Amino acid sequence: MNQPLFLGIIGNPIGHSLSPLIHNRWLGKTGRGGIYLPFKIPPARLKAFVRKARRQKMDGFNVTIPHKETILPLMNSVSREAKAIGAVNTVIRKGKNLTGENTDWQGYLAAYHSRFKKPLAGKTVVVLGAGGSSRAILYALCREKVGLVIVANRTVAKAEKLVGAFNPLFPKIPKKALPLKLSLLKPFLKRCDLLINTTSVGLNATRFHPSPIPLLSRKAIVSDLVYNPLLTPLLKEARKRGHPILPGLPMLIYQAAFSFRLWCKT
Numbered sequence: 325m326n327q328p329l330f331l332g333i334i335g336n337p338i339g340h341s342l343s344p345l346i347h348n349r350w351l352g353k354t355g356r357g358g359i360y361l362p363f364k365i366p367p368a369r370l371k372a373f374v375r376k377a378r379r380q381k382m383d384g385f386n387v388t389i390p391h392k393e394t395i396l397p398l399m400n401s402v403s404r405e406a407k408a409i410g411a412v413n414t415v416i417r418k419g420k421n422l423t424g425e426n427t428d429w430q431g432y433l434a435a436y437h438s439r440f441k442k443p444l445a446g447k448t449v450v451v452l453g454a455g456g457s458s459r460a461i462l463y464a465l466c467r468e469k470v471g472l473v474i475v476a477n478r479t480v481a482k483a484e485k486l487v488g489a490f491n492p493l494f495p496k497i498p499k500k501a502l503p504l505k506l507s508l509l510k511p512f513l514k515r516c517d518l519l520i521n522t523t524s525v526g527l528n529a530t531r532f533h534p535s536p537i538p539l540l541s542r543k544a545i546v547s548d549l550v551y552n553p554l555l556t557p558l559l560k561e562a563r564k565r566g567h568p569i570l571p572g573l574p575m576l577i578y579q580a581a582f583s584f585r586l587w588c589k590t
């Protein structure tokens with residue numbers, strides 16, 4: 325018989341996370357049983373937490389801001405995907421070994437494909453932001469063999485670094501880094517098939533000034549990783565103008581499902 329699972333999530337802050345709600349429900353609904361707890365862990369306590377997770381035989385845990393990158397060297401092994409993305413969002417324990425995985429990129433693709441039938445291969449995509457979430461999105465897009473991806477960031481050096489890091493991994497996928505300036509983005513927004521916001525703009529109803537939406541062609545899909553509010557000002561504006569939209573919540577739920585599946589295999 326399967327043992328109940330001891331799971332959790334670490335981050336700082338962690339109070340806002342929906343993951344305990346999602347996973348505790350699945351633990352109950354699937355009959356697997358167990359518990360998923362939130363742990364507020366400041367950076368200085370990360371190493372100690374990882375040691376304790378091994379000792380106390382946690383079956384696994386999720387990792388969120390600010391630990392996704394810094395936890396990599398504390399793992400016994402890291403999946404090919406998490407290594408390429410440079411971030412771990414899921415840890416699985418087998419015996420004394422902790423493996424770092426990344427399910428964010430799969431979560432995005434599952435959310436996209438559950439909503440849209442159009443394949444991403446060959447498409448032009450504009451990604452706003454070059455932080456941790458952007459890395460997972462860029463990986464997902466490259467795996468799908470998009471035709472061109474533009475990474476636009478307020479700090480252009482970060483976009484350049486990200487594109488530079490992905491060039492050797494996916495040399496055949498054309499990529500371009502740009503500052504987050506609409507005058508420079510205009511020609512790409514005009515022809516893009518998909519616009520993805522990975523920045524924190526939209527959180528608590530903050531918005532882009534000026535908005536990129538009026539520069540898009542009507543057929544472009546608009547996607548936002550922010551899920552609080554469920555419909556960000558960017559998505560509301562896009563919907564009003566007739567664009568198909570993809571909110572952030574489905575990605576959150578799919579990445580959780582991929583993590584849950586990994587833990588259930590233990």
Ligand code: ATR
Pocket residue numbers: 389452453454455456457458477478479482504522523524525
């Ligand atoms: P995450 O892991 O969620 O991606 P992150 O790594 O802190 O978080 O990245 C946050 C992203 O949001 C960055 O691309 C950041 O731009 P900078 O690199 O220039 O800081 C972007 N961001 C945050 N606030 C922003 C704002 N007001 N306008 C535009 N971009 C913003």
